[in-house]
Amino acid sequence: MSRRQIQRTLDRLAYEIVERNRGEDNLVVIGIERAGASVAEQIVDSMRRISGNGPVSCSLDVTQFRDDTPYHAEPPALPDLEDRTVILVDDVLFTGRTARAALDAVVRTGRPRSIQLLVLIDRGHREYPIQPDYVGRTMPTKHRERVEVDTTSWSVDVVE
Numbered sequence: 006m007s008r009r010q011i012q013r014t015l016d017r018l019a020y021e022i023v024e025r026n027r028g029e030d031n032l033v034v035i036g037i038e039r040a041g042a043s044v045a046e047q048i049v050d051s052m053r054r055i056s057g058n059g060p061v062s063c064s065l066d067v068t069q070f071r072d073d074t075p076y077h078a079e080p081p082a083l084p085d086l087e088d089r090t091v092i093l094v095d096d097v098l099f100t101g102r103t104a105r106a107a108l109d110a111v112v113r114t115g116r117p118r119s120i121q122l123l124v125l126i127d128r129g130h131r132e133y134p135i136q137p138d139y140v141g142r143t144m145p146t147k148h149r150e151r152v153e154v155d156t157t158s159w160s161v162d163v164v165e
Contacts, residue, residue, distance in 0.1 A: 006161040014141040019051035021139055032060035033091050037107050040096035043156035076143035086115035097155040098124040101135030126152050143144050
């Protein structure tokens with residue numbers, strides 16, 4: 006995907022979020038570090054262009070909440086999530102493990118009204134029953150391939 010294609014995709018996703026949630030007044034956009042946080046920033050910028058203001062946003066490091074690490078952490082420092090709609094944002098959805106870790110982190114912080122998942126690229130191969138609510142592009146890949154999202158030049162490539 007080129008920079009222009011990615012920007013068009015992010016704008017479309019921002020419109021979908023605003024329409025589905027009847028505005029952005031009660032939203033919190035949380036970008037999963039690293040590349041997911043950059044995608045979240047772009048989504049929030051697109052939402053600001055659409056409506057003139059944007060939702061609360063922040064980033065989240067889920068390393069300590071993964072099921073393949075030996076320890077678990079205290080709840081992360083996030084804005085108040087009580088009775089709000091949380092949009093979790095990641096660059097690529099593959100096995101679902103990172104999304105599951107982000108869900109664990111968010112639920113430890115508070116009780117949101119709902120949690121929605123946005124991914125720029127959905128490549129399949131799930132190990133957990135995780136389904137995104139918003140998908141930029143579906144890219145069927147082989148299991149051994151990687152999808153790389155470069156957030157400095159805003160490009161997406163599949164590499165073996």
